Amino acid sequence: METTSVLLHSKTIPFSFTISHNNSRKLSLRHSNKQFQSRLSNNNFLFGQSLKPIKNQAELPFSLYQSTSSLKITRTHLLSPPKCSHSGSASTDGSQNHPFLKPFKNLSLDELKATLLQLTPIDIIKWSGILSIAIAATKWTVNLVLNPFFWMYFSWTWLFWPWFVAILLAVYGLYCFYKHSIGEASIFEQFAIVTSVFTWLTLVPPAHFNGYLQGWPFVFFFVYHYFFFFNVSVRKRLYGDYYARPHDPKWDLHPPRWSRLLFCVGVMVGHWLAALEGPELHLIPGGWSNVGIWILILATLLMQYNSTFYLAKYSEKVVVPIAVVQFGPYRWVRHPIYSSTMLLFATYFLALRAPLSLLFVVAVCLMYYAQKAKMEEDLMIETFGEKYLEYMGKVRYKFIPLVY
Structure with missing residues (x-):
């Protein structure tokens, strides 16, 4: 050649x-x-x-x-020059050292077959369920992302308060409530409980029926926080911290558990009905037509704060009363704290223009608070006797002046 x-x-x-x-x-x-x-x-x-x-x-x-x-x-x-080498078999050093391929390095058909034969019917059902959920979640996510109506009606609400955040907050609130029930919840965890509850009362229902949030739901989300934290703020003012003091447990009056559960469910249902009954948020008028709502908000906050402060001033460790309080809001009704709570709910429903839901939640509150007020008055009569009976004769109304 x-x-x-x-x-x-x-x-x-x-x-x-x-x-x-x-x-x-x-x-x-x-x-x-x-x-x-x-x-x-x-x-x-x-x-x-x-x-x-x-x-x-x-x-x-x-x-x-x-x-x-x-x-x-x-x-x-x-x-x-580059270093080149030629051999009859392909080099597999790179693939063998790859971290993602290490689990499959020694995988063989016989081992796979043996693993499949070891699966029990329960394992098959379990993995089938997990696979079905994963497929369904993936399909739902893809359909949502590719749906033009989702992006057409996508608003700032989804950026600041998306649904998955509300669900995660609810789950975390339930976990904190469990810790609170066993006496291990911190101040932050107690705050998380309250925030998760108010989220599902004031924000989630209007967002569900309207597709977005604006106006009054945001306002009342913060008003609810401010209202229900007056109790701990009074502790901070009197003692310098937020923790309750040890006291006689006989003053921890609670109706039966079924009654408390029905009350919580009734309040939640009332807020959802208000969001359903009221008009769309952008149809609620603004401006001077809402001056009465703001006046009711201020009256509610002042009534709650004065009631809590007078009660704590004439009580030991905020909880145990040392005298019959007859000043401030106690001059008009015997249980102004409960009255201010009902007034808060009524103001929220008026702001959403939901009168039927207002009547429903007021009825739920009256049935529950009447039971609790009866227990408190019996204990006050047992403790102060004629003094409290005299006060009951002077202030005849429990919750609503001139009505009830």
Whole structure:
């Protein structure tokens, strides 16, 4: 076989390249900076030529040598040649060291078959359920993202208060409530309980029926917080912290558990009915038509704060009364704290323009607070006797002046 050796020299991209044709195939890349060499391997005859860089690009030195044993092409290379190796089997070192492929390194069909045979019917049902939920969640997410109506009606409410945040807050609130029931909840966890409840009372129902939030729901979300934290703020004012003091447990009066549960459910249902009954939020008028709502809000907050403060002033450790309170709001009704709570709910429903829901929640509050007020009055009569009976004769109304 006749072998041809071609010597090429380039000024711009010099490199060295050698190809040999023998009984064994050989491929090599070799660095050469100054000269090209052509060697005849059979008779050890060497032809050499030293080439100089070409100054004129038009000039192209070309040499052709013929041999019967080998063909070599040599060009200078400015950079170090890459290291190449050729073997009969593909290298798998990179794949074996890949972190994602390590679990499948020793995986075989027999091991997979043995693992599948070990699955019990319960395991199959469990993994099938997990796979079904994952597929359903993925399908729902894709449909939601690709739905043009979702983006058309997407509002700032989704950015500041998306649904999944409300759900996560509810779950965390239930966890904090469990810790509170066993006496291990911190101040932050107690605050999380209140925030999660008020979220699902004032924010979630209007957002569900309107698709967005604006106006009164945001206002009452903060008003509810301010209203129900007057009790701990009074503790902070009197004692310098927010914690309740140890006291006689007989003053911890609570109606039966079923009654408290029905009250909580009734209040929640009343707020959802108000969001359903009222007009869309953007149809609720603003401006001077809401002056009465703001007056009721201020009256509610003042009534709650004065009632709590007078009760704490004439009580030991805020809870245990040391005298019959007859000042402030106690001059008009015997249980002004409960009255202010009902007034707060009524103001919220009036703001949403939901009168039927207002009547429903007032009825729920009257039934619950009447039961609780009866328990408190019996204990006050037992403690103060004629003094409290005289007070009951002077202030005949429990919750609503001139009505009830």
